[in-house]
Amino acid sequence: MSIENLEEIAQAMVATGKGIIAVDESTNTIRKRFEAAGVENTEENRRAYRELLLTAPGLGDHISGAILFDETIRQKTGDGTPLVDAMKKAGIIPGIKVDKGPVPLAGFPGDVVTEGLDGLRDRLKEYAQLGAQFAKWRAVINITEDNPSSTAIEANMHALARYAALCQEAGLVPMVEPEVVMDSADSTHDIDVSYDVHEAVLRSLFNALYEQNVMLEGTILKVSMVIAGKHSPEQASPEEVAEATVRVLKATVPASLPGIVFLSGGQSDAQATEHLDLINKLGPHPWPVSFSYGRALVAEALNVWSKDLKGNVAKAQAVVHERAKENGEAALGQWKKR
Numbered sequence: 322m323s324i325e326n327l328e329e330i331a332q333a334m335v336a337t338g339k340g341i342i343a344v345d346e347s348t349n350t351i352r353k354r355f356e357a358a359g360v361e362n363t364e365e366n367r368r369a370y371r372e373l374l375l376t377a378p379g380l381g382d383h384i385s386g387a388i389l390f391d392e393t394i395r396q397k398t399g400d401g402t403p404l405v406d407a408m409k410k411a412g413i414i415p416g417i418k419v420d421k422g423p424v425p426l427a428g429f430p431g432d433v434v435t436e437g438l439d440g441l442r443d444r445l446k447e448y449a450q451l452g453a454q455f456a457k458w459r460a461v462i463n464i465t466e467d468n469p470s471s472t473a474i475e476a477n478m479h480a481l482a483r484y485a486a487l488c489q490e491a492g493l494v495p496m497v498e499p500e501v502v503m504d505s506a507d508s509t510h511d512i513d514v515s516y517d518v519h520e521a522v523l524r525s526l527f528n529a530l531y532e533q534n535v536m537l538e539g540t541i542l543k544v545s546m547v548i549a550g551k552h553s554p555e556q557a558s559p560e561e562v563a564e565a566t567v568r569v570l571k572a573t574v575p576a577s578l579p580g581i582v583f584l585s586g587g588q589s590d591a592q593a594t595e596h597l598d599l600i601n602k603l604g605p606h607p608w609p610v611s612f613s614y615g616r617a618l619v620a621e622a623l624n625v626w627s628k629d630l631k632g633n634v635a636k637a638q639a640v641v642h643e644r645a646k647e648n649g650e651a652a653l654g655q656w657k658k659r
């Protein structure tokens with residue numbers, strides 16, 4: 322695939338007023354989400370849940386693409402249509418999570434590194450055949466008194482860049498995701514620490530992408546916001562979060578990148594939307610700045626669905642549609658508090 326094709330897909334992923342829905346929870350993570358909601362974690366329930374979300378009427382008006390998990394990209398809707406075909410019909414670009422998750426980084430207590438490079442070339446080839454047009458890899462950066470080490474940052478960004486180069490070779494747009502965690506039990510850092518870690522991580526990432534010959538024009542950045550840890554006594558205002566986030570992105574992200582999307586990372590639904598709106602109100606920026614939320618888009622829909630798996634499908638679909646619509650407005654800086 323040529324760079325023009327990759328550019329076209331990347332631009333469609335951040336089309337004006339649209340963002341991405343992340344339904345790529347691994348089997349372990351979806352088990353936790355279902356358990357919390359009281360839904361039995363069966364393959365059929367996981368299938369029905371993802372179908373409900375991805376076929377919500379009108380979702381494609383606000384959602385450009387969806388990140389799937391390996392199991393999901395192989396599943397069909399209730400009427401036997403491959404889920405990927407149903408998504409394409411709804412105007413939603415299929416994406417796939419291809420990392421194998423974080424493991425402890427040997428020699429660096431508290432730091433983790435994401436695995437999944439071995440055999441990735443073949444897996445990407447198969448995902449492309451199954452209809453994926455972009456892929457996602459998440460690097461996890463923990464903040465404590467002693468973390469992250471510069472070794473952890475470099476190891477993770479090197480892996481992200483290796484993954485990104487393999488994606489482009491396979492004709493998939495890499496969504497490179499460094500997540501600076503804000504919601505772990507020991508997330509007590511303030512916004513200034515978050516800023517410094519984001520700056521170091523993003524500098525290292527773009528160096529690594531350059532070293533691995535990754536074409537930025539066919540790459541999307543998915544990143545966390547600059548925000549205090551969930552358990553910090555010093556919470557920054559929404560305006561401060563927006564200002565610091567824009568400042569670090571402008572300092573580190575080349576203008577040739579087609580777009581930036583945020584993860585929600587444990588922010589409340591309202592916070593995630595308000596922050597995105599304020600960030601866009603500070604624009605125009607060199608790139609479209611939108612969302613690629615998981616929890617902040619789907620948590621309420623799962624809650625509604627869990628109360629009646631057969632009877633509440635339409636209700637849950639209306640909820641996810643509304644969350645997508647609000648975040649679509651925030652991607653334009655035109656969100657009105659409901």
Ligand code: 13P
Binds near residue numbers: 388584585586614617
């Ligand atoms: P959250 O928005 O729930 O953080 O999930 C997005 C995602 O894909 C994290 O990798």
